[in-house]
Amino acid sequence: MNSQELFEESKKIIPGGVSSPVRAFKPYPFFVAKGEGSHIYDVDGNSYVDHCLAYGPLILGHADKTVVSDLTNQLTMGTAYGAPTENEIKLSREVINRIPSAEMVRFTNSGTEATMSAIRIARGFTKRDKIVKFEGAYHGAHDYCLVKGGSGAACLPDSLGIPLDTTKNTLTVPFNDEEALTELIEKEGENIACIIMEVVMGNIGCVEPKDGYLEFLRKITEENGIVLIFDEVITGFRLATGGAQEYYGVTPDMTTLGKIVGGGLPMGAFCGKKEIMELVAPNGPVYQAGTFSGNPISVQAGLSTLKQLNNDFYTSLNKKGEFLRSNICDIVDELSLDISPVGLGSMFQIYFNPNEVTNYAEAQESDSERFLVYFRQLLKEGVFIPPSQFECNFISSAHKMEDLEKTVNAIRKSLKVAFE
Numbered sequence: 031m032n033s034q035e036l037f038e039e040s041k042k043i044i045p046g047g048v049s050s051p052v053r054a055f056k057p058y059p060f061f062v063a064k065g066e067g068s069h070i071y072d073v074d075g076n077s078y079v080d081h082c083l084a085y086g087p088l089i090l091g092h093a094d095k096t097v098v099s100d101l102t103n104q105l106t107m108g109t110a111y112g113a114p115t116e117n118e119i120k121l122s123r124e125v126i127n128r129i130p131s132a133e134m135v136r137f138t139n140s141g142t143e144a145t146m147s148a149i150r151i152a153r154g155f156t157k158r159d160k161i162v163k164f165e166g167a168y169h170g171a172h173d174y175c176l177v178k179g180g181s182g183a184a185c186l187p188d189s190l191g192i193p194l195d196t197t198k199n200t201l202t203v204p205f206n207d208e209e210a211l212t213e214l215i216e217k218e219g220e221n222i223a224c225i226i227m228e229v230v231m232g233n234i235g236c237v238e239p240k241d242g243y244l245e246f247l248r249k250i251t252e253e254n255g256i257v258l259i260f261d262e263v264i265t266g267f268r269l270a271t272g273g274a275q276e277y278y279g280v281t282p283d284m285t286t287l288g289k290i291v292g293g294g295l296p297m298g299a300f301c302g303k304k305e306i307m308e309l310v311a312p313n314g315p316v317y318q319a320g321t322f323s324g325n326p327i328s329v330q331a332g333l334s335t336l337k338q339l340n341n342d343f344y345t346s347l348n349k350k351g352e353f354l355r356s357n358i359c360d361i362v363d364e365l366s367l368d369i370s371p372v373g374l375g376s377m378f379q380i381y382f383n384p385n386e387v388t389n390y391a392e393a394q395e396s397d398s399e400r401f402l403v404y405f406r407q408l409l410k411e412g413v414f415i416p417p418s419q420f421e422c423n424f425i426s427s428a429h430k431m432e433d434l435e436k437t438v439n440a441i442r443k444s445l446k447v448a449f450e
């Protein structure tokens with residue numbers, strides 16, 4: 031069956047035909063045959079340079095040889111034990127040695143579980159109920175955080191099935207706005223357990239904190255006894271070996287990880303100051319658990335991946351990012367387009383928006399229809415990116431110069447088609 035036929039079949043038994051909503055782009059998503067290095071192959075015989083990279087985890091590209099070989103070995107020794115392993119200690123050490131805020135670590139099965147648990151612990155630690163998130167930030171699909179906010183919508187859930195009673199404790203403010211947060215903390219500070227944030231907002235495209243904003247957040251949270259949580263599910267091990275907190279030089283109280291930490295397998299983690307992490311069961315009164323947490327397969331994939339991520343790795347990876355971004359800027363100039371290329375490290379995106387985007391509301395002003403024309407043309411040119419400008423595109427170490435040149439040419443052609 032081809033992708034179109036498979037999608038028809040799939041829709042009959044899987045809601046929307048997909049296991050996660052963003053995958054269901056129109057008219058139908060391609061169905062994957064395999065991934066290899068920088069490429070993903072569909073069942074229709076097409077190959078694509080992959081800049082979606084499973085939405086971030088595949089920093090080494092698909093089916094990295096070392097990861098596959100270590101995994102194959104581990105598979106023969108079992109897939110789940112319900113008992114601890116030495117590799118969990120090794121992986122915890124890798125995390126602690128790299129992530130500045132990490133003194134202790136607990137593994138989960140996804141980024142969603144990691145943020146959900148970190149928020150519970152922050153609430154347990156402060157004995158406060160309210161949390162603050164930024165408009166448009168995504169921290170996974172659990173009830174505490176499915177609140178996008180936006181003007182006048184603070185505290186309203188983003189989905190049916192979430193009680194207002196749950197989200198009434200979730201307050202939202204615009205990103206990069208010191209005044210709005212100061213005002214909120216003046217009013218609610220003593221009830222706020224934590225501020226959870228994507229340091230670089232990868233779920234509205236790619237928005238960086240303004241100069242001094244993270245330092246402001248660090249100061250105001252310390253002054254008000256609020257736990258500062260960096261959700262580094264995307265940026266952890268992506269921007270630098272120590273994540274965005276190393277990149278920007280600001281250390282939070284807690285950090286949530288996902289994606290790369292599992293080396294391409296399902297995994298998340300939360301880590302932070304010992305005095306906070308000691309509250310987690312069985313040491314303390316904050317319950318957190320998982321049948322597959324720390325399973326030997328994900329842990330092995332994480333270990334085999336992290337071992338390859340040294341400073342030279344990031345120097346080389348980020349150079350590829352610079353190459354791509356500077357070429358995109360040249361194309362935008364060459365074609366005299368009023369759009370805004372953004373990105374840093376190995377992350378990139380283009381806002382179909384003439385203005386600089388610094389928060390969710392500004393991102394929302396971008397031209398989504400035109401972006402879809404661009405996305406579809408990129409597919410025709412053999413390049414796969416997420417089907418929305420409110421996601422981020424990635425580069426892996428498996429991307430070679432010839433892949434990036436192909437991407438640059440495909441972007442030129444696709445922008446021309448989108449704006450003709």
Ligand code: PLP
Pocket residue numbers: 085139140141142143145168169170171228232233261262263264288289298
């Ligand atoms: N936090 C951030 C910043 C994310 O981007 C995501 C997923 O994209 C999550 C949390 C949730 O992670 P998962 O999809 O592994 O549950």
